[in-house]
Amino acid sequence: MFGLASDSKYILDAISKSQAIIEFDLKGNILTANENFCNALGYRLNEIVGKHHSMFCEPAYTATPEYRAFWARLGRGEYDTGAYKRLAKGNREIWIQASYNPVSKGGKPFKVVKFAADITAAKKQAVEDSGKLEAISRSQAVIEFTPKGDILTANENFCQAMGYSLAEIAGKHHSIFCDPAYTRTEDYSSFWRRLANGEFIANEFVRFGKGGREIWIQAAYNPIVDADGKVYKVVKFATDVTQRMSAISLLGGALRQLSEGDLTRTVDTPFVPSMEQLRQDFNTAVTGLAETMKTIGENASAIAAGSSEIGGSADSFSKRTEQQAASIEETAAALEEITTTVNDSSRRADEAGRLVAVTKQGAEQSGVVVRNAVAAMDQIEQSSREITNIIGVIDDIAFQTNLLALNAGVEAARAGEAGKGFAVVAQEVRELAQRSAKAAKEIKALINTSSNLVKNGVGLVGQTGKALEEIVTQVGDINGNVVAIVEASKEQATGLKEINQAVNTLDQATQQNAAMVEESTAASHNLAKEAETLRTLLARFRLPSQARTQAQQPAGRLDARQPGSPALHLVSRVAKAHGATAAAAQSWEEF
The missing domain is CATH 1.10.287.950 (Methyl-accepting chemotaxis protein)
Incomplete structure (x- = not known):
């Protein structure tokens, strides 16, 4: 069907089983397509034969000079390969990895054969991953190292956080950001050995920017492996948490004083917005506790x-x-x-x-x-x-x-x-x-x-x-x-x-x-x-000076004098009323 030799025909049959193949004339009109192509685009063959290639493209793209130049190159016999965005039936968006191959006879092109593979899922995943990386790069400091710790590159967020330009740090070792005493320890050497072995490390780290300025970062060191599973670089994603750590330090000091009973200490230095409410709540709590x-x-x-x-x-x-x-x-x-x-x-x-x-x-x-x-x-x-x-x-x-x-x-x-x-x-x-x-x-x-x-x-x-x-x-x-x-x-x-x-x-x-x-x-x-x-x-607590109200003095003790017994008077009255003698009253007095 392609007018090739018998061996070539067998080869093309094998390729047709695994790839989507479509043929165009030099103007872009569709001559034929195999089943894989029709399935990928959602059309039947009779729906596309005789139609122009532009039916698979966005209208805005087909009206551009780039699209016309694309077919002009193919008409001159120049092939084109790459990842292309196309529209399937119902304007469904798909991505294909394709090569447009002009076919010549007698040294003159007479048609174009396209071999394509549907890479929509991979493309979408790649776009999503790329978007995620770009989002991370916009919000976080990113720097890349060799497995030994040499700096490969860094984004603008990282450079601004550390106070360096990329030219000042590229090719330098990670140790320029650390305390010299720490870089000479076994812990630091073990840190890079673990990364080189593919171990992921995340924590809060103290680092030093340009001029020895102390910086706290929340960072993750991520070893990147090649196709053989070998670490070929380390990418670090970091967030500057210096202000947060400073706030934590101030708050920790205030809490230590509070634990010692000092209720006069408040934190007056404003915190980062995410922690400002915590500072205000602490001050309010201390003030309330003092009161x-x-x-x-x-x-x-x-x-x-x-x-x-x-x-x-x-x-x-x-x-x-x-x-x-x-x-x-x-x-x-x-x-x-x-x-x-x-x-x-x-x-x-x-x-x-x-x-x-x-x-x-x-x-x-x-x-x-x-x-x-x-x-x-x-x-x-x-x-x-x-x-x-x-x-x-x-x-x-x-x-x-x-x-x-x-x-x-x-x-x-x-x-x-x-x-x-x-x-x-x-x-x-x-x-x-x-x-x-x-x-x-x-x-x-x-x-x-x-x-x-x-x-x-x-x-x-x-x-x-x-x-x-x-x-x-x-x-x-x-x-x-x-x-x-x-x-x-x-x-x-x-x-x-x-x-x-x-x-x-x-x-x-x-x-x-x-x-x-x-x-x-x-x-x-x-x-x-x-x-x-x-x-x-x-008495252990130190309270803000304030006038104290005097405690009420204890009231005097109540008089505990023994009251006269009403029983004695009652017996006397009853004895008189019934002609009894005074002996009864006398006996009660003795009782």
């Missing part, structure tokens, strides 16, 4: 004074608590005595209630008797009235008898002698009637007197009955009051029992409080010791 330590010192004094005051108060409180416990014990005993007295009063009130009930019953029975007596007197009065009536009848009979006797005497007188006997009888009857009338009058007088006496008796008995009824009513009222007193006494006894239990509970709580007060007292004394220890520790 805090001042406050702690002042508070320690106040705590010492306060703990002393608390200790005194706790001691006083402890004594008062003990006294209160004793008073509560007395109160508990007094309440027990009161409970006994109230129980006795309740018992006596019960007995009084029973006696009042008996009295009420007797009064009620007496009232019944009086009512019966009144009824009997009424009957006697009625009988007296009946007797009086009978006596009246007798008196009338006597009066009539007297009249009859008088009439009989008159008749006897008229009868003369014949009537003398009858007259005598009539006279005797008259006398008898007169005596009967007289006796009836006397009986009537006695009956009237007796009736009056009975009336008086009835009145007195009636009054007695009313008095007994009032007595019964009053005894009932007394009984109600006595019952109320009994109930109240029982409630008082119950209440006093509960109060006694509450006082016992209070006594136990007071005993526990007394124990806790003792613990609090011990704690306050320990606090005073700790405050003194804190003041001793604070």
Whole structure:
């Protein structure tokens, strides 16, 4: 197909299997292309045959004189080789390593054959690596050495950092940047042997620029090997960290002074921007710590004074608590005595209630008797009235008898002698009637007197009955009051029992409080010791001069005089109220 000899054809077939091949006429029109080329560019053969080479190039490039000159050289039979940027189908960017080879017949070019390999991935990686190296070179100091340490080249950043020009350092040894004493050590010799053996070394190093100026660098020494794995040069990437190391040195000194208790040291020299905030934070921290330590010192004094005051108060409180416990014990005993007295009063009130009930019953029975007596007197009065009536009848009979006797005497007188006997009888009857009338009058007088006496008796008995009824009513009222007193006494006894239990509970709580007060007292004394220890520790710190507030003086101890026991007064009042003797109070005084 290429019009070559049979051997040449076999060679071209072999090349076609591994490379992309395309043929153009001298004007750049596509004649044919193999499968590798079509696959690389993403086209089918029928899509490109007859088209111009420019379809694979950027339009801006095809309009340049360089592009026209490119085909003019090929038309004269000059070949061209290199890495080319081309556009595949869909304007996909690819890179190829290619050679454009004019083919001649009879000494005259008639077509161009291009052999190409797709190097897009490698080209992109190379561009990326180159960009990275350029970026590093723009931001870092870069210098290259032989494996023995001789300087090959250096970028501008390095020269500016060290204060040299490239001409001043090229060919010189790395040792010109080091302390002479260090370059004579085994460590320095070992440093370059390790690099020559391919060992990577990175650290912070102190170096010296032009004029002996000390410079700190953050650097990485990178051995570069050839195809045989042999180190042929060392590339160092470095960053000038002098200002950072200076800041670290200043900060380290300030921290050492801080560790020794000096809180007056601040760092006033500005740091590099990346560390300036650290300096400000350190100064702020030291200032704040100094203020805090001042406050702690002042508070320690106040705590010492306060703990002393608390200790005194706790001691006083402890004594008062003990006294209160004793008073509560007395109160508990007094309440027990009161409970006994109230129980006795309740018992006596019960007995009084029973006696009042008996009295009420007797009064009620007496009232019944009086009512019966009144009824009997009424009957006697009625009988007296009946007797009086009978006596009246007798008196009338006597009066009539007297009249009859008088009439009989008159008749006897008229009868003369014949009537003398009858007259005598009539006279005797008259006398008898007169005596009967007289006796009836006397009986009537006695009956009237007796009736009056009975009336008086009835009145007195009636009054007695009313008095007994009032007595019964009053005894009932007394009984109600006595019952109320009994109930109240029982409630008082119950209440006093509960109060006694509450006082016992209070006594136990007071005993526990007394124990806790003792613990609090011990704690306050320990606090005073700790405050003194804190003041001793604070004395190690050197603080900025500043007026200190005076610690508060301990307050005076509270008066621990024993208060009068209320139990003694309570026992006395109860004893008086219930008729007890003064011996109870005396016994409590002894207690």
